[in-house]
Structures are given as C-alpha cells and as structure tokens.
Amino acid sequence: MKEKLLEIKDEYLSFFTPAGEIKALNGVSFSMEEGEVLGIVGESGSGKSVTAYSVMGLTAFPGRLVSGTIRFNGHEIHKMTEKDFRKIRGNEVSIIFQDPMTSLNPVYTIGNQIEEVIKLHTDKTAKQAHDRARELLELVGINEPDKRLKQYPHELSGGMRQRVMIAIALACEPKLLIADEPTTALDVTIQAQILELMQELRKKLGMSIIMITHDLGVVASMCEKIAVMYAGHIVEYGTTDEVFYKPSHEYTKGLINSIPKLNTEETERLVPIEGQPVDLMNPPAGCPFAPRCSKCMKICLRQMPPKTQLSETHYSYCWLRQKEEAQKGATEE
Amino acid sequence: MSENKKLVEIEHLKQYFHARGTRGKKQYVQAVDDVSFYIYKGETLGLVGESGCGKTTVGRTMLRLYEPTEGRIIYDGKVLFDKDAGISVDMMPYRRKMQIVFQDPYASLDPRMTIGDIVGEPIDIHSLVSDKKERHDRIISLLQRVGLNSEHANRYPHEFSGGQRQRVGIARALAVDPEFIVCDEPVSALDVSIQAQVVNMFEDLQSELGLTYLFIAHDLSVVRHISNRIGVMYLGKLVELADSYELITNSLHPYTKSLISAIPVADPVTARANKRIPLAGDVPSPVNPPSGCRFRTRCPYADERCAKEVPGFKEVTSGHFAACHHLDKVK
Numbered sequence: 001m002k003e004k005l006l007e008i009k010d011e012y013l014s015f016f017t018p019a020g021e022i023k024a025l026n027g028v029s030f031s032m033e034e035g036e037v038l039g040i041v042g043e044s045g046s047g048k049s050v051t052a053y054s055v056m057g058l059t060a061f062p063g064r065l066v067s068g069t070i071r072f073n074g075h076e077i078h079k080m081t082e083k084d085f086r087k088i089r090g091n092e093v094s095i096i097f098q099d100p101m102t103s104l105n106p107v108y109t110i111g112n113q114i115e116e117v118i119k120l121h122t123d124k125t126a127k128q129a130h131d132r133a134r135e136l137l138e139l140v141g142i143n144e145p146d147k148r149l150k151q152y153p154h155e156l157s158g159g160m161r162q163r164v165m166i167a168i169a170l171a172c173e174p175k176l177l178i179a180d181e182p183t184t185a186l187d188v189t190i191q192a193q194i195l196e197l198m199q200e201l202r203k204k205l206g207m208s209i210i211m212i213t214h215d216l217g218v219v220a221s222m223c224e225k226i227a228v229m230y231a232g233h234i235v236e237y238g239t240t241d242e243v244f245y246k247p248s249h250e251y252t253k254g255l256i257n258s259i260p261k262l263n264t265e266e267t268e269r270l271v272p273i274e275g276q277p278v279d280l281m282n283p284p285a286g287c288p289f290a291p292r293c294s295k296c297m298k299i300c301l302r303q304m305p306p307k308t309q310l311s312e313t314h315y316s317y318c319w320l321r322q323k324e325e326a327q328k329g330a331t332e333e
Numbered sequence: 334m335s336e337n338k339k340l341v342e343i344e345h346l347k348q349y350f351h352a353r354g355t356r357g358k359k360q361y362v363q364a365v366d367d368v369s370f371y372i373y374k375g376e377t378l379g380l381v382g383e384s385g386c387g388k389t390t391v392g393r394t395m396l397r398l399y400e401p402t403e404g405r406i407i408y409d410g411k412v413l414f415d416k417d418a419g420i421s422v423d424m425m426p427y428r429r430k431m432q433i434v435f436q437d438p439y440a441s442l443d444p445r446m447t448i449g450d451i452v453g454e455p456i457d458i459h460s461l462v463s464d465k466k467e468r469h470d471r472i473i474s475l476l477q478r479v480g481l482n483s484e485h486a487n488r489y490p491h492e493f494s495g496g497q498r499q500r501v502g503i504a505r506a507l508a509v510d511p512e513f514i515v516c517d518e519p520v521s522a523l524d525v526s527i528q529a530q531v532v533n534m535f536e537d538l539q540s541e542l543g544l545t546y547l548f549i550a551h552d553l554s555v556v557r558h559i560s561n562r563i564g565v566m567y568l569g570k571l572v573e574l575a576d577s578y579e580l581i582t583n584s585l586h587p588y589t590k591s592l593i594s595a596i597p598v599a600d601p602v603t604a605r606a607n608k609r610i611p612l613a614g615d616v617p618s619p620v621n622p623p624s625g626c627r628f629r630t631r632c633p634y635a636d637e638r639c640a641k642e643v644p645g646f647k648e649v650t651s652g653h654f655a656a657c658h659h660l661d662k663v664k
C-alpha cells in the first residue's frame with residue numbers, strides 16, 4: 001500500500017461569529033495518496049475551500065478546528081502552531097487562489113514575489129534565486145521571462161497572472177498543490193490554457209493536486225478522484241468515472257442533471273435542484289440535503305445517514321443506498 | 334416563433350468610449366465596432382464571447398443606456414436612433430417595452446429599498462396604477478410570478494440569497510409588461526443548482542408572456558440551452574451567427590471552433606478524448622485592435638490578407654453568417 005500523503009479524519013471546524021456558531025465542516029474524512037489529483041466540488045458555502053485551507057493552517061478568524069486530525073506528509077497539522085506552518089507553507093504545500101488580480105502584491109515586481117519564496121525556504125543566493133525564478137517563468141509558459149521579472153502585476157493579463165501564481169506555488173516543488181477555483185475568474189480559452197498547463201506540470205513534477213471547483217466540467221478532465229461536498233459533509237466520494245456514471249447521492253445526481261447539455265439537437269428542460277442552500281447556523285437534524293431532496297423519506301429528516309461503501313473507492317451517505325444494500329443482503333440470504 | 338417578424342434590429346452599431354491617451358492624444362476603446370443583427374419576435378438570441386468582447390455593451394447600447402457612436406437601432410419598425418439621419422427619439426415610452434436584467438444581483442438592487450419598492454419603482458415611474466391597493470396587488474403578483482411570496486415585499490435585498498435576488502431583478506424588469514428583455518449574464522453569479530432554476534424560469538416566462546430575449550453570457554452551454562440563435566463576438570466584432578444547434582455542430586469561424594473546444598465537458602470519457610484547439614496568447618487591447626481581421630493575432634490560419642482586409646460578415650449558408658477570409662480552409 002502506498003504511503004498516504006494527506007489524511008483527514010473526522011474534521012469539525014466552526015466559525016464562531018457574534019451571531020452564533022457556523023458549522024462549516026461537520027465530520028470530514030478523506031485521504032490522498034502521493035501523485036493523486038482530487039477534485040472537491042460543491043456549491044458556495046459547502047466547505048470545499050475551508051477543508052483545503054485547514055491543511056495549510058489558513059483558517060481565518062473566527063474559525064477554529066473543533067475536533068479531528070489532519071496528517072500531512074508526516075506532520076500533525078492539527079497540533080501545529082503558526083511558526084511551524086511557516087516552514088511548510090510554500091515549501092511542502094502551496095496554494096493558487098481564485099483571483100489572480102488580488103492575490104499578487106501590486107507594489108512588488110513579479111521577480112521579487114517569486115524570489116521571495118525561494119529565498120525564504122532555501123539557502124540560495126540572490127543570483128541563484130533570480131535564475132530559478134526565470135526558470136520557473138519558462139516552466140509555466142511565459143515568454144520573455146527576463147522582461148516579465150521586472151514587470152508589476154498590473155502590466156500582465158489575467159491568464160498571465162495566474163501563470164505567475166502557479167510559478168510562485170511551484171517554486172519549492174511542493175508535494176501538494178491546492179488549487180482553489182484556479183480558473184473561475186478566467187475566460188474559457190484562457191481556462192483551457194491553464195488547465196492544460198497544470199496537467200503538464202503534474203506529469204513533469206509528480207505532485208498531488210487538490211482541485212477545488214464548482215465546475216463539474218473542470219474536474220471531469222483533470223481529476224482521478226472526486227469528493228462532492230454539501231453543507232460541510234462529504235456526501236459522496238469516488239473515482240471520476242464512478243461519480244459521473246454511477247452517482248449514488250441524490251445531490252450528485254441533481255448536480256449532474258442541472259448542467260445544460262451542449263450537443264444534443266433538442267434541448268431538454270433542465271432539472272434543477274429545488275429550494276435554497278442550507279443555513280449553516282441551523283443545519284437540519286438529519287441529512288443536510290433532505291429539505292431539497294426529491295426522494296426524501298421520514299428517516300432522512302431525523303438522522304444523518306451512515307456511510308454506504310459501494311466499491312473499494314466509492315462511498316456515499318444516503319439512506320436510499322442503505323435501504324438498497326439491506327434489501328440486497330436480504331435476497332442473497 | 335411567430336411568422337418571423339423582426340422585433341429589434343441594429344445596423345452597423347458602433348460604440349466607442351473615450352480613453353485617456355498619452356500626451357493629449359485622444360484614444361478610443363472600440364468596444365463595439367460595426368455590429369449588425371436582428372431578433373425575431375418571441376425569439377431568444379444568445380450572445381457569447383470572452384470578457385471585454387463587447388457583448389454587454391451591445392446589450393446596453395441597444396437600449397440606449399449608452400448613446401451609440403454610430404449606427405441605427407430599430408424597434409418594432411420604428412427607428413429609435415440613426416446617427417446619419419440625426420434621429421434620436423425620446424426613450425421614455427420605449428422603456429416600457431424594453432427592459433434589462435443585470436448580471437450582478439448584489440450590485441443591481443438598492444440596499445436601502447425594500448423588495449416591494451424596488452419592484453414598484455418602474456410602476457411608479459410609468460404611472461401604471463391609480464391607487465395604492467392596485468400597486469400593492471401588482472407587486473405581489475409580480476413576486477409570485479417569479480417564485481417569491483408576499484412576505485418578501487417588506488424585506489431588504491441583504492436578506493436574500495443570490496438566486497432570490499436575481500428573481501427580484503427579473504420581477505422588476507417584468508413590472509412594466511415589457512416585450513423585449515436584455516438578459517445580461519443573469520445566471521453567471523449563481524451556483525449550478527440555482528442556475529438551472531433561474532434558466533427554467535426564463536423559459537417559462539417566455540412561453541407565458543411571449544417575451545423576446547437577448548441572452549448575453551460567456552457560458553456557451555447555458556446560451557445553447559436557452560437560445561434559438563447564437564451570435565459569437567470577439568473584440569467588438571460579431572464573428573459568427575447561426576441557429577444554435579448549427580453553431581455548435583457546424584461552426585465555421587476558427588474562433589468559434591476553439592471556443593467550443595475549450596468548454597470543459599462534464600463527462601469524463603468525452604473530456605479525456607476531447608482535443609482542445611488551443612489559442613495562443615491573450616485578447617489584444619480594444620484601444621489598438623489589430624488591423625484587418627481582429628482575430629488574426631491568435632488565429633492559426635492568418636495570412637497577409639487578414640492583416641489588410643476586414644473580413645465581411647457574409648451569409649455562408651441560409652441563416653448562418655460568419656466573418657472570415659479563410660472559411661474554405663478552416664477545419
């Protein structure tokens with residue numbers, strides 16, 4: 001069995017606001033092997049970013065890890081202090097944010113910002129760091145790297161800035177790259193360029209990637225495993241094919257059905273998921289999706305469904321699957 | 334669609350914005366340059382393109398929220414604006430017929446007005462009701478039409494989710510019983526599951542009220558779903574226009590082809606097999622657009638002719654228009 005790179009067990013994380021406790025994560029568990037690409041999909045507020053940020057210790061005040069353990073590359077993240085985090089951030093794990101416009105510092109040159117990371121984590125000299133920065137820009141497909149190193153973020157286009165962000169993230173060859181909606185702010189043609197680049201780099205450098213997105217199209221082409229999140233729970237987890245072709249949670253089915261199909265002659269009516277997203281301040285007692293689920297049963301409203309293991313890699317949390325499993329078991333006997 | 338009657342038509346529409354030039358030289362952002370199309374009554378025309386291609390500006394200029402730099406706008410047989418003939422009619426009576434739903438449901442609702450007042454404002458402006466009771470009833474029926482209820486009238490925008498706010502924006506547009514609505518990226522800010530709800534509502538409203546839409550979005554799959562015909566814009570120009578199924582399956586312009594291939598498909602097997610047609614580089618600045626064909630700097634087929642001549646917007650097959658010199662070569 002391969003070494004687990006990341007292992008999250010039963011993570012509960014809440015934001016303690018003056019208005020009350022917002023339960024952002026309610027028992028999230030998953031693990032990742034080295035070199036794996038995991039997609040986390042879900043709507044805004046489902047906890048996908050919070051999960052990934054907690055691996056880097058980037059949970060914003062007033063958020064706090066309530067319970068659970070996070071192990072990453074031999075570190076016990078849940079016990080780490082700010083000082084420890086500084087050593088691994090940008091070094092062993094790094095992140096690309098959604099908005100390349102705001103995540104670069106406008107008053108420093110591109111070169112400065114890339115070299116900063118290198119100098120912080122290695123004992124390279126200024127000259128060596130500069131050369132490495134140049135090399136990185138070439139790696140992410142930016143032409144005229146010498147000119148770009150001297151430029152400021154406002155002089156670059158959105159796609160180019162996202163490439164610079166990727167260069168910064170890769171500066172120390174991290175084991176894990178977290179990409180938080182890396183292409184949401186970009187146009188489709190630029191998005192295609194960036195996704196292509198990420199796939200190429202992954203093959204070249206062999207790192208693991210957590211891809212956070214709400215776009216099922218992006219995960220379909222990029223990821224090997226998918227975790228579907230809803231209201232702070234992973235409701236379904238499996239390989240890309242399992243999740244797309246044998247979706248087992250009603251929410252996943254809903255998500256897949258609500259995407260318009262591109263190349264069918266007759267347009268069918270979309271099947272939306274009715275209702276509004278959950279209020280995390282007062283989450284429902286049972287399955288969080290129950291109030292919006294078209295196949296909701298009595299038990300769904302009272303009790304959180306247990307895990308149903310559908311294959312070695314595929315599981316979901318839904319009472320319907322539990323029922324089916326029970327019936328299957330009964331007929332076999 | 335009713336007997337192919339053109340409801341809105343624009344001819345050679347141009348919209349240039351002032352940009353501060355260097356050393357006192359005046360510069361213009363050529364946001365929309367020589368765009369012509371028409372929309373049939375009861376039809377949905379989709380408009381797609383990347384950010385900065387001028388699709389939103391086309392929508393707003395059609396409603397004369399911006400004063401066009403050049404061109405003609407015709408609505409229901411009446412000329413609303415004609416630069417050459419010096420026609421520029423009073424828009425007030427036409428505002429009742431032409432409405433708009435904006436992209437950002439957070440920025441387009443006044444945070445200090447109740448939902449009732451937001452929806453009621455167009456009713457007041459056009460004095461559509463005679464007394465308070467009638468106004469109230471009308472607001473409630475509008476809210477119900479878009480899936481909200483009467484209690485919502487007294488609440489403020491911040492109490493609503495994105496999807497609900499977009500419903501309020503739609504109710505406001507419907508308040509004057511319009512015939513034509515410009516939908517400017519109405520679902521882009523919404524989550525996928527909510528997006529489908531709003532798209533379905535647009536379709537229902539169209540069939541109930543016989544509305545005509547200009548549906549602007551950057552998401553080609555949503556536009557494909559809702560539109561009868563689709564226009565593709567690039568850097569201020571309309572590069573291709575066709576029936577929506579025809580456009581997806583039989584696109585002619587190299588830009589449209591690469592745009593379609595770039596869409597991430599939510600189906601792993603197709604996605605893995607999918608060959609993207611990559612476009613090099615970024616969109617050039619609309620202040621100094623490339624000479625000739627504006628797409629030539631990123632086009633794999635570009636040659637000298639493309640730099641010299643602006644390609645005409647020609648009807649290639651019935652109802653399928655494209656602007657490219659090399660249509661025969663493009664595969």
